[in-house]
Amino acid sequence: xxxxxxxxxxxxxxxxxxxxxxxxxxxxxxxxxxxxxxxxxxxxxxxxxxxxxxxxxxxxxxxxxxxxxxxxxxxxxxxxxxxxxxxxxxxxxxxxxxxxxxxxxxxxxxxxxxxxxxxxxxxxxxxxxxxxxxxxxxxxxxxxxxxxxxxxxxxxxxxxxxxxxxxxxxxxxxxxxxxxxxxxxxxxxxxxxxxxxxxxxxxxxxxxxxxxxxx
Amino acid sequence: xxxxxxxxxxxxxxxxxxxxxxxxxxxxxxxxxxxxxxxxxxxxxxxxxxxxxxxxxxxxxxxxxxxxxxxxxxxxxxxxxxxxxxxxxxxxxxxxxxxxxxxxxxxxxxxxxxxxxxxxxxxxxxxxxxxxxxxxxxxxxxxxxxxxxxxxxxxxxxxxxxxxxxxxxxxxxxxxxxxxxxxxxxxxxxxxxxxxxxxxxxxxxxxxxxxxxxxxxxxxxxxxxxxxxxxxxxxxxxxxxxxxxxxxxxxxxxxxxxxxxxxxxxxx
Numbered sequence: 001x002x003x004x005x006x007x008x009x010x011x012x013x014x015x016x017x018x019x020x021x022x023x024x025x026x027x028x029x030x031x032x033x034x035x036x037x038x039x040x041x042x043x044x045x046x047x048x049x050x051x052x053x054x055x056x057x058x059x060x061x062x063x064x065x066x067x068x069x070x071x072x073x074x075x076x077x078x079x080x081x082x083x084x085x086x087x088x089x090x091x092x093x094x095x096x097x098x099x100x101x102x103x104x105x106x107x108x109x110x111x112x113x114x115x116x117x118x119x120x121x122x123x124x125x126x127x128x129x130x131x132x133x134x135x136x137x138x139x140x141x142x143x144x145x146x147x148x149x150x151x152x153x154x155x156x157x158x159x160x161x162x163x164x165x166x167x168x169x170x171x172x173x174x175x176x177x178x179x180x181x182x183x184x185x186x187x188x189x190x191x192x193x194x195x196x197x198x199x200x201x202x203x204x205x206x207x208x209x210x211x212x213x214x215x
Numbered sequence: 216x217x218x219x220x221x222x223x224x225x226x227x228x229x230x231x232x233x234x235x236x237x238x239x240x241x242x243x244x245x246x247x248x249x250x251x252x253x254x255x256x257x258x259x260x261x262x263x264x265x266x267x268x269x270x271x272x273x274x275x276x277x278x279x280x281x282x283x284x285x286x287x288x289x290x291x292x293x294x295x296x297x298x299x300x301x302x303x304x305x306x307x308x309x310x311x312x313x314x315x316x317x318x319x320x321x322x323x324x325x326x327x328x329x330x331x332x333x334x335x336x337x338x339x340x341x342x343x344x345x346x347x348x349x350x351x352x353x354x355x356x357x358x359x360x361x362x363x364x365x366x367x368x369x370x371x372x373x374x375x376x377x378x379x380x381x382x383x384x385x386x387x388x389x390x391x392x393x394x395x396x397x398x399x400x401x402x403x404x405x406x407x408x409x410x411x412x413x414x415x416x417x418x419x420x421x422x423x424x425x426x427x428x429x430x431x432x433x434x435x436x437x438x439x440x441x442x443x444x445x446x447x448x449x450x451x452x453x454x455x456x457x458x459x460x461x462x463x464x465x466x467x468x469x470x471x472x473x474x475x476x477x478x479x480x481x482x483x
Contacts, residue, residue: 001300002302004302004345005258005261005262005340005341005344005345006261006336006340006341006342006344007302007305007337007341007395008304010263011358013262024373027368028372028373031372032444033372033375033377033444033445033446034434034444036372036375036376036379037379037430037433037434037437038430038431038434039376039379040375040376040377040378040379040380040382040383041379041380041383041387041426041427041429041430041433042388042423042426042427042430043249043379043380044380044381044382044383044384044386044426045374045383045387045422045423045426047384047387048384048387048390048391049392049419049420049422051219051388051416052391052419054405054411054412054415055407055411056407057407057408057466060405063230063415063419066418068419072423072435076256078378079372080376080380082373083373083376083377083380084380087220087377087380087381087384089221089348090348090353090355090360091219091223091224091352091357092218092223092294092295092343093223093295093297093348093349095354096258096296096345096348097254097255097258097342097344097348098258098259098262098344098345102390114372120233134351154305158313158329158333160312160313160314161305161308161309161312161369163312164304164305164308164312165305168304169281169306175322177374178321178412178469181409181412181413181416181452182412182415182419183292183416184416185412185413185414185416185418185419185420185425186416186417186418186419188420189416189417189421189424190419190420190423190424193420193421193424194424194428197423197424197427198238200427201396210302214481
């Protein structure tokens with residue numbers, strides 16, 4: 001779901017850039033130096049996850065998994081996914097340099113929203129099944145929001161596209177279902193095997209408080 | 216180091232194993248900071264243009280940069296042409312949704328001249344910018360990119376996040392391939408079934424768990440070596456005469472493009 005260069009008007013591009021700077025500022029504030037290795041490695045994992053293609057009908061779709069990123073990283077998902085998008089724009093020619101801000105808002109924005117909404121409930125879920133259902137909802141919601149945001153950015157630039165955008169949104173419903181199913185399975189797995197992972201960003205904070213840093 | 220990321224920027228000659236004299240690849244000798252700033256300026260200039268002949272000139276310029284970076288032609292073109300299905304659909308729909316002079320009809324739907332022109336305009340610009348990005352930036356080593364961004368005053372946490380991500384993409388891709396091979400050994404076949412999606416979900420979940428455990432081990436190893444939350448970036452990025460010449464030519468070219476656009480010298 002990467003918008004390409006020149007598809008948007010200047011004001012949409014600028015708006016995206018400003019919002020992304022704000023998101024990066026907020027996300028980086030939550031990211032202490034000692035959290036960076038964990039965040040970087042998880043960011044690399046989500047980069048690799050975006051290379052996975054799953055079958056859908058006669059073709060295949062590649063994963064985004066921004067819902068899962070939000071559940072695990074919370075606010076830190078914003079800089080983590082931004083880095084992934086920057087690398088994709090430069091080394092894969094996905095998306096573009098000028099629309100990087102808009103693409104970051106479209107993909108990392110929903111991750112943060114979903115993370116803030118669902119993370120407390122996923123951590124507090126009494127059984128893996130409940131966590132998986134919440135995770136599935138989070139995954140599907142994140143990708144729906146991404147599609148919606150992409151649609152809005154295109155519509156703001158070119159009003160006449162609105163009917164076509166509605167059509168594309170409907171066409172993406174299978175993708176939302178698949179991302180939801182995959183997120184649910186992944187959350188089930190994590191909740192069963194390593195529930196601490198959902199707390200990675202806070203857990204390291206706690207240990208730091210206990211040991212008063214490592215100076 | 217990171218093979219996946221460096222694929223795009225590899226020179227055509229690297230594949231054959233024989234190196235070209237460094238002089239032949241002047242783009243790769245430019246200061247990374249200069250390349251980043253020049254590309255951003257070029258991209259911003261490009262989206263301000265709207266004159267089709269000018270856009271064609273810019274596209275030719277980008278193609279020239281690509282040839283100077285000695286990027287292999289066919290794989291690079293393929294990379295440039297790869298686009299999201301969402302965007303392709305939007306571009307195809309543009310002539311039919313934008314009101315204007317009808318040019319031709321498809322199944323009774325009129326295609327407007329304005330919409331078609333808008334589509335061509337977007338395609339030309341996007342391709343010109345992507346080609347220039349591949350020529351100037353994908354030829355950088357990802358680690359050098361991080362160092363150059365740090366020297367351009369990008370906040371340190373973001374740079375370190377980038378460097379860590381770059382470092383581990385390759386490692387985790389190998390991990391993913393190992394898990395996938397293990398699944399295939401057990402007879403896994405991708406198909407449109409719940410079982411397949413569940414398995415891919417477990418694969419992603421397992422990948423995340425393993426990375427998390429890996430990050431704990433890395434952290435312990437770093438603490439053991441005295442990590443105190445401070446990274447040191449060592450690089451030898453310098454601004455040389457070649458860079459000054461490039462900056463001069465690039466600014467002149469971009470100003471000329473803008474001037475021609477504003478003065479309407481070329482016929483639309």
